[in-house]
Amino acid sequence: MPTRVLAAGDHFVLNRLLVEAVRAETSADLEFTELTLPWPVEPFGRVGEVDEASGTEEQMIEALRGVRICLTQMAPLTRRVLEACPDLAFFGVSRGGPVNANLEAATEHGVAVAFAPGRNAAATAEHTLGMIMAAVRRIPQTHSDLHTGVWRGDYYRYEQVGPEIEGSTVGLVGYGAVGRRVARMLNALGARVLVHDPYAADLDGVAEQVPFADLLSRAQILSLHARVTPETTGMIGKAELAALPAGAVVVNCARGALLDHDALCDALDSGHLYAAACDVFPEEPIPAGSRLLTTPNLTVTPHLAGASKQTAMNAAHILAGDVARHLRGEPLAHCANPEVLKQDRR
Ligand SMILES: NC(=O)c1ccc[n+]([C@@H]2O[C@H](COP(=O)([O-])OP(=O)(O)OC[C@H]3O[C@@H](n4cnc5c(N)ncnc54)[C@H](O)[C@@H]3O)[C@@H](O)[C@H]2O)c1
């Protein structure tokens, strides 16, 4: 009897990549089903606490009959799904965190939850560098000026000039897959890189861990790369922005929940900050009429830092490696619930 595998991504391209990556990783006798599911309301920021009713729960329960391995981007693994699908043993989430899985219930049901850390870290780090440069050099503003027939060379040459990255002090909050790549790039550009991440042990020799208050008082460029936790939610508010040196630049390509956006707009309006750039917001899409769309010197992109040609392929390869390990009865490389009692239910 072949082992049944369900690829339940939000796009047929992801499903194809998942199936092909698993086929390339193992010669086990597998039978694949592909199901394209709509992207549910994103539980941004919560990891492993999902359990509310979801529109796709019924579809999942139906599709998971007899399925042992499920690979998905956002399909919900709720307690109800787990109770209704006793054959499931492996649930792979093609994201940096298994935000769509109830980890406690999965562990109770002996279902291993795998995920794909770092799959989009290069893309996100490169976008962050782009946002820093865009903000510091006023690229979006001057580009828009030219489109409206305005050539303001002297203004931007003398009155609106930002710091060079070379020689600047940059503060990174969070030193995980993205943060450490940003640090390497900025280090190569000649910046001094300070880090606040209480859980990062090794700083790769390119950055210096400092107390949070020191980082804030010294960072000419502040870039956020922490995951959202109770500890990091709202960690950059009015007081933290005020603590930055005058003329500082703030960049957020992590999560909107880390930053008080009203305080950010106030700090830009008052001239305390020179510029800011955000890819993520408290509400997405940004509602019409929001200050985030009209505050000068705030560059915005629509939550696409992690998107690249490689991202989905990287995720598929990371998950496929763990599918092969699961089938061989080996420990997984990226398991969100390693305490799972019964990983192998063959
Ligand atoms: N905009 C996008 O498209 C996009 C793409 C990828 C990742 N992200 C977001 O970027 C962030 C970083 O992603 P990653 O893949 O590097 O995650 P990661 O899990 O590899 O790293 C997150 C880091 O945050 C640190 N952290 C935890 N608590 C902290 C605290 N109190 N203070 C400072 N640091 C703390 C952790 O120790 C860890 O090193 C996440 O919020 C992720 O959701 C956004």
Ligand SMILES: O=C(O)[C@H](O)COP(=O)(O)O
């Ligand atoms: O949607 C995003 O922000 C990116 O895909 C990264 O999120 P993740 O690391 O939580 O998957």
